[in-house]
Amino acid sequence: MKDWLEYVDEPVPCHPLMNQADEALVRVAYGSHGIVETLAGETRDCRFRRNVGRPCCGDHVMIRADGGDAWVVDEILARRNEFMKADNRGRPQVVAANLDRVLVVIATRPLPSRDLLDRYLVAVHSLGIEPVIVLNKAELEPEVEDGTLAHLDDYSRLGYTVVRTSCKRDGGVEPLTALVETGTSILVGQSGVGKSSLAHQLLPDIEIQTGALSTTTGKGTHTTTTTILYTLPGGGQLIDSPGVWEYGLWTLDDADIAAGYPEFQPWLGGCRFNNCRHLSEPGCAVKDAVAAGRVSARRYDSYTRLLAQNAAS
Numbered sequence: 001m002k003d004w005l006e007y008v009d010e011p012v013p014c015h016p017l018m019n020q021a022d023e024a025l026v027r028v029a030y031g032s033h034g035i036v037e038t039l040a041g042e043t044r045d046c047r048f049r050r051n052v053g054r055p056c057c058g059d060h061v062m063i064r065a066d067g068g069d070a071w072v073v074d075e076i077l078a079r080r081n082e083f084m085k086a087d088n089r090g091r092p093q094v095v096a097a098n099l100d101r102v103l104v105v106i107a108t109r110p111l112p113s114r115d116l117l118d119r120y121l122v123a124v125h126s127l128g129i130e131p132v133i134v135l136n137k138a139e140l141e142p143e144v145e146d147g148t149l150a151h152l153d154d155y156s157r158l159g160y161t162v163v164r165t166s167c168k169r170d171g172g173v174e175p176l177t178a179l180v181e182t183g184t185s186i187l188v189g190q191s192g193v194g195k196s197s198l199a200h201q202l203l204p205d206i207e208i209q210t211g212a213l214s215t216t217t218g219k220g221t222h223t224t225t226t227t228i229l230y231t232l233p234g235g236g237q238l239i240d241s242p243g244v245w246e247y248g249l250w251t252l253d254d255a256d257i258a259a260g261y262p263e264f265q266p267w268l269g270g271c272r273f274n275n276c277r278h279l280s281e282p283g284c285a286v287k288d289a290v291a292a293g294r295v296s297a298r299r300y301d302s303y304t305r306l307l308a309q310n311a312a313s
């Protein structure tokens with residue numbers, strides 16, 4: 001019989017450490033695989049097993065060696081929050097998870113579609129994180145309009161952070177640099193407003209990072225098709241996402257929508273009915289505040305349209 005010491009140098013075929021799971025961050029997720037970065041900073045292409053769920057950009061996952069050079073995601077760790085949008089059939093889809101800040105980008109052109117900004121602000125409020133309104137292409141005079149851009153100062157007065165940026169001017173994105181230094185920020189907004197241009201300005205090494213993530217567009221267009229997480233030079237992470245034409249809300253109830261309007265908050269307790277939707281109910285304190293000019297009629301109208309769209313979807 002061997003002495004126990006003789007076993008020490010023998011390879012142990014199924015030692016648990018050989019199949020150890022590592023924590024990693026999903027930088028880009030395709031259908032059945034994605035690129036992750038381990039806590040040690042290594043980039044790995046991982047297969048997604050169906051029974052694990054669908055990892056998305058910003059997910060923290062556990063990965064494990066899967067034979068040879070292959071890696072597989074074993075588990076998606078609990079998400080702090082999920083940012084959603086519609087897929088091309090109008091169904092809700094998770095864009096990214098574990099966010100600290102949503103940069104809602106609008107531009108002097110294309111002009112924001114009606115209610116787009118308010119819908120984003122309601123969605124961000126429901127996640128309990130900070131929205132930042134970014135007016136890009138600020139060096140261009142907006143086309144004449146009386147919509148969102150004409151009322152941008154109202155949003156500052158409501159307490160929202162509003163920054164003006166230009167990717168065509170030296171130092172034009174500086175107002176954003178300090179804001180994104182911590183945590184994870186995502187760029188969202190209509191197609192063509194300049195989200196990827198802002199990402200390029202904020203990330204001097206974006207080409208290198210993109211190369212490591214092996215995404216090639218090569219379609220002769222610059223329209224972003226994949227949500228990608230980048231590491232910012234000053235700390236923090238920046239996610240660029242594909243543009244939308246319209247941004248729809250799901251999974252919210254009427255009270256969540258009202259909660260997304262900060263100017264309604266002082267009045268909400270004053271309505272005659274507890275379950276007041278602030279539409280045609282008698283004794284509605286919000287409607288009284290609108291009539292008295294203490295809440296903007298433009299914002300109240302957008303609230304009623306959001307409720308109507310929510311009911312229809």
Ligand SMILES: Nc1nc2c(ncn2[C@@H]2O[C@H](COP(=O)(O)OP(=O)(O)OP(=O)(O)O)[C@@H](O)[C@H]2O)c(=O)[nH]1
Nearest residue numbers: 137166167168191192193194195196197223224243
């Ligand atoms: N004048 C001006 N043009 C800009 C600015 N920022 C971006 N652009 C231009 O706007 C166009 C669209 O920019 P992108 O960065 O591709 O826009 P995007 O929001 O990423 O678009 P999607 O990926 O389709 O959602 C490009 O031609 C940019 O050169 C800016 O500050 N000023």
Ligand SMILES: [Mg+2]
Nearest residue numbers: 195196223224
């Ligand atoms: Mg883009």
Ligand SMILES: [Zn+2]
Nearest residue numbers: 271276278284
């Ligand atoms: Zn009311």
